[in-house]
Amino acid sequence: MNQNIWNYIFIGISFAIYIVIALRSRAGSTKEYYTAGGGVSPLANGMATAADWMSAATFISMAGLIASKGYDGAQYLMGWTGGFVLLTILMVPYLRKFGKATVPDFVGDRYYSKTARGVAVICAIFICMTYIMGQMRGVGVVFSQLFEISITSGVLIGSAIVFFYAGLGGMKGITYTQVAQYCVMALAYTIPAIFIAIVMTDSFLPQLGLIGTVKDGVPFLDKINNINQELGFQEYTASKISTLNMFCITAALMCGTAGLPHVIVRFFTVKNVKAVRKSACWTLGFIAVIYLTAPAIGAFSRVNLIEKLHTTSYEETPAWFKDFEKTEQMSWVDKNGDGKIQYFGKGKSDQNTDSVFKGKKPSLAAEDQLGAHGQRLITNEIDNTNPNELWFGADIMVMANPHMAGLPKWVIALLMAGCIAAALSTAAGLLLVLSTAISHDLMKNIVNPNISDKQEVKYARIASFVALSVAAYFGINPPADLIAKTVAFAFGLAASSFFPTLLMGIFSKRVNKQGGIAGMIAGITFTSTYIIYFVGWGTTDQLWWGISPEGIGVIGMLLNFAVAFIVSAVTPAPPESVQKMVDRIHNPKGAGESSH
Amino acid sequence: MENNQPSHEDNETSGGYRKSSLRILFSLLSVWFIVSFGCGILFRETLDQFTIGTAPLGFWMAQQGSIICFVLILIAYAILMGRLDKKYGYDEAPANGEETK
Numbered sequence: 001m002n003q004n005i006w007n008y009i010f011i012g013i014s015f016a017i018y019i020v021i022a023l024r025s026r027a028g029s030t031k032e033y034y035t036a037g038g039g040v041s042p043l044a045n046g047m048a049t050a051a052d053w054m055s056a057a058t059f060i061s062m063a064g065l066i067a068s069k070g071y072d073g074a075q076y077l078m079g080w081t082g083g084f085v086l087l088t089i090l091m092v093p094y095l096r097k098f099g100k101a102t103v104p105d106f107v108g109d110r111y112y113s114k115t116a117r118g119v120a121v122i123c124a125i126f127i128c129m130t131y132i133m134g135q136m137r138g139v140g141v142v143f144s145q146l147f148e149i150s151i152t153s154g155v156l157i158g159s160a161i162v163f164f165y166a167g168l169g170g171m172k173g174i175t176y177t178q179v180a181q182y183c184v185m186a187l188a189y190t191i192p193a194i195f196i197a198i199v200m201t202d203s204f205l206p207q208l209g210l211i212g213t214v215k216d217g218v219p220f221l222d223k224i225n226n227i228n229q230e231l232g233f234q235e236y237t238a239s240k241i242s243t244l245n246m247f248c249i250t251a252a253l254m255c256g257t258a259g260l261p262h263v264i265v266r267f268f269t270v271k272n273v274k275a276v277r278k279s280a281c282w283t284l285g286f287i288a289v290i291y292l293t294a295p296a297i298g299a300f301s302r303v304n305l306i307e308k309l310h311t312t313s314y315e316e317t318p319a320w321f322k323d324f325e326k327t328e329q330m331s332w333v334d335k336n337g338d339g340k341i342q343y344f345g346k347g348k349s350d351q352n353t354d355s356v357f358k359g360k361k362p363s364l365a366a367e368d369q370l371g372a373h374g375q376r377l378i379t380n381e382i383d384n385t386n387p388n389e390l391w392f393g394a395d396i397m398v399m400a401n402p403h404m405a406g407l408p409k410w411v412i413a414l415l416m417a418g419c420i421a422a423a424l425s426t427a428a429g430l431l432l433v434l435s436t437a438i439s440h441d442l443m444k445n446i447v448n449p450n451i452s453d454k455q456e457v458k459y460a461r462i463a464s465f466v467a468l469s470v471a472a473y474f475g476i477n478p479p480a481d482l483i484a485k486t487v488a489f490a491f492g493l494a495a496s497s498f499f500p501t502l503l504m505g506i507f508s509k510r511v512n513k514q515g516g517i518a519g520m521i522a523g524i525t526f527t528s529t530y531i532i533y534f535v536g537w538g539t540t541d542q543l544w545w546g547i548s549p550e551g552i553g554v555i556g557m558l559l560n561f562a563v564a565f566i567v568s569a570v571t572p573a574p575p576e577s578v579q580k581m582v583d584r585i586h587n588p589k590g591a592g593e594s595s596h
Numbered sequence: 597m598e599n600n601q602p603s604h605e606d607n608e609t610s611g612g613y614r615k616s617s618l619r620i621l622f623s624l625l626s627v628w629f630i631v632s633f634g635c636g637i638l639f640r641e642t643l644d645q646f647t648i649g650t651a652p653l654g655f656w657m658a659q660q661g662s663i664i665c666f667v668l669i670l671i672a673y674a675i676l677m678g679r680l681d682k683k684y685g686y687d688e689a690p691a692n693g694e695e696t697k
Binding site: 066071073074077078081082084085086088089090093207208210211212213219220221222237239243246247250251254274277278280281284285288291292295586587588589 | 613614617621624625628632633636637638640644648649650651652655656658659660662663664666667669670671673674677678681686687
């Protein structure tokens with residue numbers, strides 16, 4: 001059977017399942033729309049949260065990033081799982097007990113101020129918006145590969161589907177579709193990895209690959225270190241950035257995770273505080289299944305890629321190489337004219353560079369202009385200061401892996417379905433938080449408190465439509481470079497705004513309105529200025545203490561704490577009702593259904 | 597964070613509960629810090645002298661070991677807090693649908 005037919009079958013079946021679930025669990029009330037009525041079981045919520053968490057970017061790019069970064073890739077692995085420890089131990093049980101539907105609700109009540117709520121709404125919208133743009137782009141790219149249509153049509157189809165069930169089903173519909181999506185994603189991620197582990201290592205469990213040996217008895221990490229060194233790359237297990245920078249990036253990703261509004265609200269859907277704790281265990285367990293596989297996939301694919309392509313003549317390269325060449329995801333420039341692909345790292349160059357051409361992406365020359373060996377030519381200026389001839393995007397590792405290992409077609413189709421599930425589940429969850437922030441926090445609590453439940457849901461649907469249109473627009477016309485820095489932005493902002501503000505709101509009775517607001521504004525302003533400066537103009541030698549923009553959220557967080565404490569100390573203590581409220585949220589008993 | 601006011605409301609948290617829950621919180625967060633930032637980043641070189649399977653221990657802790665520890669930390673948290681709730685009578689009936697797991 002043809003690959004396309006397999007793709008249609010797998011994606012068709014998975015979509016049919018999602019649609020049936022979405023239709024069966026439509027939301028009737030605002031309570032169901034925002035928090036699924038508060039009655040989701042901890043296991044189901046755990047799966048749904050894991051699906052919400054695994055975005056298209058994580059699903060497609062993370063393993064590739066780890067493969068190219070080696071040891072340093074641990075910043076993502078630890079950052080995006082360790083954050084759940086902070087989230088569970090410091091945040092969600094208390095916020096669940098507080099019992100409101102959204103994160104700005106808590107900020108508004110705890111800091112007894114509409115201004116505080118307003119700042120929180122803006123943060124929530126900004127974080128979700130940056131995040132969701134990347135998702136829509138991801139959906140578009142996968143759909144365009146799948147149906148061989150333009151990315152624009154791909155984004156539009158994806159948006160329509162997301163709107164259909166996020167807009168109609170609300171949190172209830174989303175939660176149950178996400179359960180199904182997690183299953184698809186977990187299978188799609190692990191099955192190819194198991195196949196490759198069987199072929200490459202002495203164990204069928206890919207998670208054990210890193211500590212195992214390859215077929216001829218050599219330890220796996222030694223093998224990949226040797227390959228890397230031979231070709232002039234640094235050892236796979238070596239760190240390429242300073243310990244301080246590694247520390248800051250990991251910490252920023254962790255604290256950011258604990259401050260992401262779309263993750264926090266997931267825990268408002270379960271019945272009580274006890275269920276929150278249980279649900280968090282399930283969530284991290286399900287996430288760990290995928291995150292323990294990712295470093296193995298990354299390392300396997302690197303070995304596979306080098307063994308399949310390095311010193312292979314172009315005529316003998318497998319078909320997938322030519323496919324990726326066509327879509328500008330891989331590129332080969334025959335610098336030495338021997339007709340063979342050479343892949344080398346910075347160690348093989350006097351200039352300490354391994355770039356194949358000038359610019360960030362290859363741009364293909366017209367289809368009728370082929371090189372001497374039939375390869376596609378590119379119009380970029382060639383960089384002849386080093387011998388490296390092979391360029392590939394980090395995004396392709398997961399998608400190319402089953403091709404490289406020569407796995408059956410249905411495995412590739414499953415991977416496609418998993419990829420779409422990852423993008424859709426995250427986009428839907430984000431969209432819900434975004435629309436809630438607008439309808440509930442902005443319209444009902446700030447603009448007009450008298451609107452009815454029905455009108456509120458109506459506003460939420462209008463808001464999700466508008467938000468999706470904006471996201472689709474940026475998905476089609478990505479602001480150059482911005483998507484790539486999404487991670488830095490969303491996590492940096494969450495780490496410097498929500499995380500410290502919520503933490504102080506929960507654990508201190510003394511931090512007041514003035515302190516809370518001043519802290520949030522100081523944290524966000526500092527972090528976004530630093531990130532924007534270094535994305536736009538800054539050079540690496542200007543970095544403060546060598547901390548890259550991805551890690552600066554930690555400094556912003558410390559600043560937020562410091563400003564909040566100092567301002568609170570010189571202004572009056574919060575009213576007694578607020579102090580009582582802080583007391584109350586520390587008692588796990590009696591967290592009824594989330595109200596709004 | 598003193599909590600000495602006489603509790604006249606049902607819903608006010610007992611000082612003893614608060615103290616014990618903070619103790620659980622700080623001990624688990626210390627474990628969290630040690631397994632991730634400690635083993636994976638700060639003391640990685642030292643740990644790399646040892647191996648797990650065929651991999652250097654520090655590298656493995658950073659890429660996989662810490663994640664396994666995180667899951668264990670959350671399980672410990674749920675169990676310890678559940679016990680504490682029971683001791684102070686803050687326990688609640690199991691959530692709906694929990695038995696379907």
